[in-house]
Amino acid sequence: MRKRARQTTRKTDLINAAIQTIARSGTLDVTVADIAREAGMSPALAHHYFGSKDQMFLSAMREILRRYGVAVSEALAGATGPRGRLLALLDASLGPEHFDAATVAAWLNFYVLAQQDESAARLLRIYHRRLRSNLLAELRLLLTDRAKPVAETLGALIDGVYLRKALEVDAPLDVLALPRAYLLSQLPKAD
Numbered sequence: 001m002r003k004r005a006r007q008t009t010r011k012t013d014l015i016n017a018a019i020q021t022i023a024r025s026g027t028l029d030v031t032v033a034d035i036a037r038e039a040g041m042s043p044a045l046a047h048h049y050f051g052s053k054d055q056m057f058l059s060a061m062r063e064i065l066r067r068y069g070v071a072v073s074e075a076l077a078g079a080t081g082p083r084g085r086l087l088a089l090l091d092a093s094l095g096p097e098h099f100d101a102a103t104v105a106a107w108l109n110f111y112v113l114a115q116q117d118e119s120a121a122r123l124l125r126i127y128h129r130r131l132r133s134n135l136l137a138e139l140r141l142l143l144t145d146r147a148k149p150v151a152e153t154l155g156a157l158i159d160g161v162y163l164r165k166a167l168e169v170d171a172p173l174d175v176l177a178l179p180r181a182y183l184l185s186q187l188p189k190a191d
Contacts, residue, residue: 011049011059013039018053018060023102028057028109058119061110064103065127071095072134082138083190086183089134093158094165094175104166131155142187150186154179 017039021030032053036046050056075092079085097103113120132151139147157179165175 010039010041010045013041014046014049014056015060015063018056019064019102019106022057022060022109023105026105028053028113032056054113054117054119057106057109057113058123060106061120061123064106065123068093068098068127069130071097076134082141083187086135086138086187087180089138090154090158090176090179090183093131094162094179098162099165107162108166128155131158146186150183154183157182 014035018035021035021038022028025034030053031043032046032050033043035053035056036043039046046056050059072089072092075088076085079088098107110120110124114124115121132155135151135154136147139151143150161175161178
């Protein structure tokens with residue numbers, strides 16, 4: 001059992017090191033040795049656990065997506081009714097925890113990698129399908145036939161305002177304002 005716990009800890013350390021190293025570099029042009037050095041271990045051990053830098057980075061994105069899933073689950077658990085769950089989903093999708101420099105750098109590089117790597121593209125499709133599914137589950141209760149186009153627009157707004165906020169240098173952007181305003185304009189008036 002100790003060996004398995006140690007392996008899990010080492011993998012977690014490498015995943016966190018990959019996120020930090022890529023954030024510092026701003027690109028995926030880092031080496032396994034760079035990531036291993038950040039984690040305080042040898043490149044051979046890093047290769048042993050992940051096989052390649054891309055696999056390490058995909059594991060890092062899975063971890064970021066897992067954290068996102070936890071934030072969504074927690075937000076939905078505390079919300080009531082479809083309208084409340086939709087607003088909670090927006091809050092969880094664009095919460096401040098998603099905007100730290102390391103997470104932003106990982107997401108921006110992930111989008112680039114997804115254009116070149118099928119495993120990354122598949123992971124991005126899974127994220128988009130889950131987001132769409134979460135939105136549709138609630139929207140269908142309120143909009144029936146208009147649920148799909150509203151869900152697609154909300155998904156695009158979430159991704160779009162995330163990118164705008166992530167790349168923003170000057171004035172703060174209220175990231176929830178646009179998707180929230182759109183959502184509320186599409187929903188029936190609350191009683």
